[in-house]
Amino acid sequence: MKWLHLSDLHIVMNANWTVFERDLYKLCKDKGSIDLVIVTGDFHNFTEADDFSKAKNFLGKLMKELNLNIKEDLFLIPGNHDGSCPICDHKDGNIAVLKENPMDLNKKEWDELLGQFKSFEQFVKELIPGYPCVYPAMVHSRIWKNKIRFIQCNSAVVSNSKEKKRQLIDINTFAQIAMESELPTIVLAHNNFEDIHEEQQKQIQxxxxxxxxxxxxxxxxxxxxxxxxxSSPLQNCQIPCVGSFKGAPDSTDTYSSYGVIIGNWITEKAKLEGWIWRVEKGFRPDDEISGQTIDMGMPYDSNKEKRAGDSELTVQGKCEDKEKHKCQDCIGDNGVAEKRLFRKLIFNLSDVQRDKVNLKFQSKIRHLEKNESVKDMDKLYYEIMEKNYIDEFINYLKEVYEV
Structure with missing residues (x-):
């Protein structure tokens, strides 16, 4: 499989961009089929407020050029430029409070800053119809073709235009998600690992x-x-932090390097190719990236790939009515996504929101506690499914978040 990694699409509609875009399509065609696209944040500039139209148009066109399914094959995470609309009233104060105590993030300040990504979330949902996560700016994961998993992090919640050091992520949710799968996993974040708060760096390790x-x-x-x-004091226990080029050229920007990264996973080690771009030369191999490898832990072909129709056959073999009955043995891919959403919504409830849910369903399910485990959540999920009101429960959780 091959992936294309871009970042920082501060698109300026000028001659350089026109040439770059054409060169990019040719590079991808020359390298063979690209299977998925990753973009690690900054889809526009601060001055563009809630206007993500240039990135939206480009990415839609790119996915068509690559003959990819935009719902399944495009992975996006926000950057610091993407969390600026609407601006939080107490932004600087909230950032100071959260950076002071990175081990126990205050939910009120965190949620106020997270609210600045509403325009980004709308952009994602317009670009990728039926996006599987209710709030794309929150930490979540997606699995590509049962082969590889991406944990999509928002590392820009406490960013501002002046200082981008000591950034924070929702570390507790990240930890829970990281343990959920045995598939090879890649973390997507806007900020370099070195720019994450030093206390959270230890937790991530x-x-x-x-x-x-x-x-x-x-x-x-x-x-x-x-x-x-x-990742360990033992010898050679490391993973690479791969920082991408700026993905859109600007003739007035003399600092940035422009280009893309292509990853190719066949054997146990995925290989990276860096492609640096200059307007007069086009794309050329880049020595900083090219030749670097990622130890995936298994060859690509040894990963079990679900055959078309497998989940349908399983459902038919277990259930008479697959729409009404979603037992643990036959929930299929959609059920796995639903279960993950179920966990996510409950894990991120505030105390007030949790009390509302407990009051609403007090006669139907057990009382929700503050520190639920993944195992407890999975058990509760199947219990609610058996009683045939999982849709009602999830819809109410969404309503609670919107209030």
């Missing part, structure tokens, strides 16, 4: 050590970089 995370992809710095993240 522990999560990497005990999970199937194989690499950390980012952007933000506008230059291509590969640095290693230690």
């Amino acid at each position: 522990g999560i990497i050590r005990t999970s199937k995370i194989k690499a950390y992809f980012c952007g933000d710095r506008h230059i291509q970089q590969v640095k290693m993240i230690s």
Whole structure:
């Protein structure tokens, strides 16, 4: 499989962009079939407020040029430029409070800052109809063709235009998601690992050590970089932090490096190719990225790929009515996504929201506690399914978040 990694699409509609876009389509065609596209944040500029139209048009066209399914094959995460509409009233104060205590993020301040990504979330839902996560700016994961998993992180919640060091992610949710799958996993974040708060860096290293995370992809710095993240004191226990080029040229920007990264996974080690771009030369191989590898833990072909129709056959063999009965043995891919959403919504409830849910369903399910485990949530999910009101329950959770 091959992936295309871009970042920082601060698109300026000028001659350089016109040439770059044409060169990019040719590069992808020359390299063979691209299977999926990753974009690690910054889809526009601060001055464009809620207008993501240039990135939206480009990515729609790119996916068509590559003959890819935009619902399944495009993976996006926000950057610091994407969390600026609407502006939070107490932004600087909230950032100071959260950076002061990164081990126990205050939900009120965090949620207020997270609200700045409403325009980004609308952009994602318009670009990718039926997006599987209710709030695309929150930490979530998606699995591609039962082969590889991406944990999509928002590392820009406490960013501002002045200072981008000591960034934070929703570390507790990230930890829970990281342990959910045995598939090779890649973390997507806008900020370089070195720019994450030092206390959270330690936590992330522990999560990497005990999970199937194989690499950390980012952007933000506008230059291509590969640095290693230690995951254990043992020798050679590291994963690469891969920083991408800036993905849209600007003739007035003399600092940034422009280009893309292509990853190719066949054997146990995926290989990276860096492609740097200059308007007079087009794309050329880049020595900083090219030749770097990611230890995926298994060859690509050894991963079990679900055959078309497998989930349908399983459902027919187990259930007489697959729409009404969603038992643990036959929920299929849609059920897995639904279960993940179920967990996500409950794990992120505030105390007030949790009380509302408990009051609403007090006669139907057990009382929800503050620190539920993944195992407890899975058990509750199947219990609610058996009673045939999982849709009612999830819809109410969504309503609670909207209030």
